[in-house]
Amino acid sequence: MSGQPPAPRTGATPGKRASRKFDRRRLMALVRKESLQAMRDPSTILVAFVLPAVLLFLFAYAVSLDVREVRIGVVLESDGASAQSLAAAFSGTRYLKVTPARDRREVAAQVVSGELRGFVVIPQDFERRLASRVPQPLLQVITDGSQPNTATFVANYAQGVVQNWAISRSGGAPISAIELEPRYWFNPELESRRALVPGAIAIVMTIIGTMMTALVVAREWERGTMEAVMSTPASVVEILIGKLLPYFVLGMIATLGSAALAILVFHVPLRGSVLALMTLSAVFLIPALGQGLLISSVTRNQFLASQIALFSGFLPAFLLSGFFFEIDAMPLSIRAITYLVPARYFVSSLQTVFLAGDVWAVFIPDLAAMAAIGLLFFAIARSRTHKNLEP
Amino acid sequence: MRRQFGDFSATRLRAQIVKEILSLLRDPRSRLLVFAPPLMQLLIFAFAATLEVRNADMAVYNHDAGQWSHELVARVGAADFVDRLYTVRSRDELRQLINRRRVIAALDIPQDFSRNIIAGRTAKVQVIVDGRRSNAGQITVGYLSLIAADVGAAARRALLHESAVGVRHWFNPNLVYRWFVVPALAGILVFFSALMITALSIARERELGTFDQLLVSPTTTLEIIVAKTMPALAVGVVLGLMMIAASAFIFRIPFQGSFWWLLPSLLLFILSVVGIGLMVSAVSATQQQAILGASAIGVPAVLMSGFATPVENMPVVLQWMAQGIPLTHFLVVVQGTFLKAMPASDIIANTWPLGVIALVSLSLATLFVRSGLE
Numbered sequence: 001m002s003g004q005p006p007a008p009r010t011g012a013t014p015g016k017r018a019s020r021k022f023d024r025r026r027l028m029a030l031v032r033k034e035s036l037q038a039m040r041d042p043s044t045i046l047v048a049f050v051l052p053a054v055l056l057f058l059f060a061y062a063v064s065l066d067v068r069e070v071r072i073g074v075v076l077e078s079d080g081a082s083a084q085s086l087a088a089a090f091s092g093t094r095y096l097k098v099t100p101a102r103d104r105r106e107v108a109a110q111v112v113s114g115e116l117r118g119f120v121v122i123p124q125d126f127e128r129r130l131a132s133r134v135p136q137p138l139l140q141v142i143t144d145g146s147q148p149n150t151a152t153f154v155a156n157y158a159q160g161v162v163q164n165w166a167i168s169r170s171g172g173a174p175i176s177a178i179e180l181e182p183r184y185w186f187n188p189e190l191e192s193r194r195a196l197v198p199g200a201i202a203i204v205m206t207i208i209g210t211m212m213t214a215l216v217v218a219r220e221w222e223r224g225t226m227e228a229v230m231s232t233p234a235s236v237v238e239i240l241i242g243k244l245l246p247y248f249v250l251g252m253i254a255t256l257g258s259a260a261l262a263i264l265v266f267h268v269p270l271r272g273s274v275l276a277l278m279t280l281s282a283v284f285l286i287p288a289l290g291q292g293l294l295i296s297s298v299t300r301n302q303f304l305a306s307q308i309a310l311f312s313g314f315l316p317a318f319l320l321s322g323f324f325f326e327i328d329a330m331p332l333s334i335r336a337i338t339y340l341v342p343a344r345y346f347v348s349s350l351q352t353v354f355l356a357g358d359v360w361a362v363f364i365p366d367l368a369a370m371a372a373i374g375l376l377f378f379a380i381a382r383s384r385t386h387k388n389l390e391p
Numbered sequence: 392m393r394r395q396f397g398d399f400s401a402t403r404l405r406a407q408i409v410k411e412i413l414s415l416l417r418d419p420r421s422r423l424l425v426f427a428p429p430l431m432q433l434l435i436f437a438f439a440a441t442l443e444v445r446n447a448d449m450a451v452y453n454h455d456a457g458q459w460s461h462e463l464v465a466r467v468g469a470a471d472f473v474d475r476l477y478t479v480r481s482r483d484e485l486r487q488l489i490n491r492r493r494v495i496a497a498l499d500i501p502q503d504f505s506r507n508i509i510a511g512r513t514a515k516v517q518v519i520v521d522g523r524r525s526n527a528g529q530i531t532v533g534y535l536s537l538i539a540a541d542v543g544a545a546a547r548r549a550l551l552h553e554s555a556v557g558v559r560h561w562f563n564p565n566l567v568y569r570w571f572v573v574p575a576l577a578g579i580l581v582f583f584s585a586l587m588i589t590a591l592s593i594a595r596e597r598e599l600g601t602f603d604q605l606l607v608s609p610t611t612t613l614e615i616i617v618a619k620t621m622p623a624l625a626v627g628v629v630l631g632l633m634m635i636a637a638s639a640f641i642f643r644i645p646f647q648g649s650f651w652w653l654l655p656s657l658l659l660f661i662l663s664v665v666g667i668g669l670m671v672s673a674v675s676a677t678q679q680q681a682i683l684g685a686s687a688i689g690v691p692a693v694l695m696s697g698f699a700t701p702v703e704n705m706p707v708v709l710q711w712m713a714q715g716i717p718l719t720h721f722l723v724v725v726q727g728t729f730l731k732a733m734p735a736s737d738i739i740a741n742t743w744p745l746g747v748i749a750l751v752s753l754s755l756a757t758l759f760v761r762s763g764l765e
Contacts, residue, residue: 043680051687058694062705071703111561113737114723137557145563146730148571149442150701155558156533162556177508177543178463179515182532185489187522195525207686215679303591304424306682310583311428314686319436324699326527328474328495329445334438348492351523361491 026234030242038216038246047212048250052204052258059200060193060266069097070154073107073119076100080127082169086139087122089165095157111144118143118154138162186271186355197268198354199323201258202346203314205281208251209288210295210313211306217243217296218305236385244289251288255281262354272353276363280349283370287342288313290377297384317343345369403610407618415588415622425588425626426633429580433573433634437642440572444530446474450488450497453478457505459514463542467498472534489521496520496531508546562647562730573642574725575698577634578660582693582718585627585661586685589668592619593760594681612761616753619672620665627661638729648728652738656724659745663717666752673759692716697723720744 038044076087091098099116101107110116121140123129129138141158143151187194220226220243229239259277262268270277291313299305319325320334321343327335338344345366352362416422451464468476477494479485488494499517507514518535520528563570596602605615635653639646668685675681695702695709696718702710713719720741727733727741 041677041679043675043677043683046687047683051690054687054691055694058691058709062695062709063699064704069703112727112731112733113740114727135555138555140557140559143558143560145560145566146571146726147701148563148566148568151560151563151566152533155556155560159556159558166555177514177546178539179513180518180532180536180539181515182518182520184520184522184525184528187525190522190525190529192525195523203690207690211686212679212683215682219677219679299420301421302678302682303587303595304421306587306591306678307424307428310587310686311432314690315432315436319439325440325442326444326447326524328447329441329443329527330439334435337435338439352492355523356490359490361487 023234023238027238027242030234030238031245034242035246035249038250044212044250048208048254049257051207052201052254053261055200055204056197056258056261056266059196063196064192070095070117070150070157071097071099071115072154072158073099073101073110073116075104075107075119075121076102077104077124078122078126082130083122083126085169086126086162086165089161090120090158093157093161095153096161108142111142114144116144117147117150118158120158193266194268194355195351196323197262197266198350199321199347201255201262201281201350202284202321202323202343203317204254204258205251205284205346206288206313206317206343208254209247209285210292211309212250213244213247213289213292214295214299214305214309214313215302216247217293218299218302221296221300222302236382240293240382240385244293247289247292248282248285251285252278252281268354270354271357273358276353276358277350280346280353280363280367283367283374284342284346286374287370287377288374290374290381291342294377294381294384297381316341320344321347323347339369340373342370342373400614404614404617407610407614408621411592411618412622412625415592415626425584426630429584429630430633430637432580433576433637434641436576437569437573440576441568442526442530443568444472444495444527444534447472447496447527447531448475448477448494449473449531450477450479450485450494451500452480452482452485452497453500454502455500455504455506457509459505459508459542459546460500462545463500463516463539464498466538466542467535470534470538472531485519489519492521492523494521495524495527496535498535508543569642570644570730571726573638573644574635574729575722577631577638578718578721578725579693579696579698581627581631581634581661582664582721583689584630585623585664586668586671586689587682588626589619589623589665590671590675590681590685591678592623593669593672594675594678597675598677612757615760616669616757619669620662620753623665623668624658624661627664628658631657631661635725644729646729647732648738649732649735650728652733652735653724653728656721656738656742656745659742659749660717660721660724663745663749663752666749666756667717669756670752670759673756692718695719714744715748717745717748 074087074090076083087100090096091100099107099110101119104119104121107116107119111118119142121142123139126138129136139162141155143154145151184190220229230236234242255278259270263270292309295308295312296305299308317323320327320338320341322338323343327338327344330338349363349366352359416425449467451467453460453464467473477488479488479497485497485499489497497519499519501515504514504516516539518532520532522528560566593602596605638644667688671684671688672681675684695705695713696716697713698718702713702719705713723741724733724738727737
């Protein structure tokens with residue numbers, strides 16, 4: 001590259017020598033230097049372009065909350081016709097994959113090893129129980145409780161199968177007094193990918209914004225080059241902006257790329273405007289970058305910075321943002337912590353801008369919260385950086 | 392020179408291992424950071440990671456003045472999972488509450504609701520759910536249908552008695568989600584710690600230039616790999632044991648299985664993670680590349696390991712890929728040991744793949760370091 005050495009030359013501009021204020025040419029030179037440095041490193045490309053694609057793909061296809069075929073056993077202990085027809089009803093369902101058995105001991109071991117997620121026992125005296133007027137269990141459902149969600153599904157679905165079987169036996173008369181008709185707004189086909197893919201963008205941006213910034217700035221401190229840059233006429237603000245601007249741009253490009261992937265490849269609708277999406281992303285980058293900067297200025301060491309960025313940036317964005325786990329269901333003290341996680345606000349707005357549209361009543365409080373947290377991070381980081389400049 | 396390629400010296404190796412452990416744990420700050428955050432995270436995330444629905448806000452738009460709709464609304468309002476129940480008077484108000492994410496679901500009860508029930512017809516209730524929260528929404532609908540079935544049963548003698556199906560949940564009778572999450576989180580946090588520590592080990596020396604010195608010294612590549620493996624293995628095992636202890640004694644997750652079968656599995660698990668970390672480290676020129684490379688491997692690995700959603704829900708190709716991830720196998724072992732008292736045969740079946748991954752990844756790491764010599 002034919003880049004001229006920036007700081008010393010601009011510093012030599014006559015008349016402006018002693019100025020420690022803002023200088024546009026000096027800033028541009030710093031930004032250029034940092035951008036070149038970032039783009040030269042193959043890991044930048046990996047994180048900004050390859051990782052988002054991989055993550056979005058995984059959230060679209062691998063992380064599916066939609067249950068497919070759950071493997072269960074059906075233990076048929078009775079030879080009666082009704083028992084046979086009920087067993088056939090289990091085999092004929094869309095969501096269960098049935099392993100037939102004659103003895104419950106055959107399937108019990110498979111539940112322990114995890115090959116089956118539960119089993120249904122149609123007992124020997126099934127016909128007698130069916131004919132009896134005394135209310136008593138007709139059959140037993142055993143689930144693998146070590147996977148609570150699958151266990152709930154198996155239990156409910158098995159009950160549904162039995163209900164339907166009973167209806168069809170009684171001649172198809174409606175038996176339920178109340179029927180719920182769920183309407184899922186914004187996501188009528190109930191594909192979990194539609195909710196997960198927009199949220200995944202928040203995770204990608206956290207990795208780019210917080211993790212990369214923390215590393216890049218910590219490296220300068222670790223190598224001692226930060227002091228070298230500090231000794232030039234460039235001011236602290238200029239240096240920090242010079243460092244952060246390239247990552248801001250990178251984050252915005254990654255958002256655009258991720259959004260394009262989400263819409264074109266994973267068929268997630270964008271019902272809101274691109275402008276709203278970009279505004280939200282830009283504002284989210286303030287706390288994300290601020291957090292990275294703060295981490296690096298506190299640790300000044302890449303190993304420590306990466307550990308803290310991982311545990312205070314990435315994992316909370318995944319676990320405490322409401323992207324995957326409902327915030328409402330958390331205990332009060334944890335809910336209090338989530339208010340400090342910028343990704344919480346970003347996820348809520350991202351899901352809205354993609355699936356619902358431009359609901360500014362959601363965006364404005366989220367934007368305000370993100371900006372406030374961001375400014376707080378920057379203020380602390382700035383004060384720490386400044387203090388250490390003066391001997 | 393007496394020492395040749397492939398030569399192994401116990402004293403030299405010991406000195407190197409001591410040096411590696413010191414370089415990781417000498418600094419009090421990094422000593423703290425190796426152990427404290429993962430344990431803290433376990434405490435926080437154990438409570439955060441739940442797929443249950445609690446404290447949910449709901450809305451009701453009731454057009455019916457009859458007895459049965461009141462019964463239904465009262466029961467929804469009193470349900471454990473509901474925090475606040477808004478009563479709305481217009482469709483527009485309802486739309487606003489959903490759009491602004493104030494409520495997760497809303498019941499729209501039609502005018503003829505009670506009349507239909509009394510006449511013996513099926514009364515329908517529309518449930519409007521925020522599809523942005525598709526999973527929690529589905530769970531909410533599940534809870535609501537139980538309530539609806541209860542009210543329905545009260546209104547009319549049901550054809551099938553409610554207890555027609557006897558359900559028993561093995562291993563976790565009350566389906567406490569924490570019992571599932573905590574052992575898994577322990578595995579994930581140990582996975583990340585061990586991965587990061589090893590990913591940085593060679594890359595840091597390379598960045599500082601001391602790796603070249605190591606290469607010109609009489610040490611063999613194998614010794615370097617063994618020496619780099621030891622501190623991460625030690626830290627990983629100690630951290631793993633602390634996590635398991637915290638799960639059993641602080642969170643009171645029942646520990647049904649055999650500790651002595653879990654231990655070798657934990658060792659091989661960490662060894663395989665260390666192998667992957669060293670592979671990343673061997674191909675990285677800087678610490679930044681190593682950390683970002685480790686994240687690029689670690690994050691997808693966690694997603695595919697069966698923690699977030701069961702492996703059997705994934706497409707078949709991804710299920711095969713998941714077999715190459717140490718965490719996939721270890722989660723089966725650790726959850727099985729805690730809750731299921733998994734027998735030795737099942738533990739071995741899920742542990743030998745860890746041995747294979749460890750062998751392959753450590754060999755590849757050695758190969759990468761060696762090829763970097765040229």
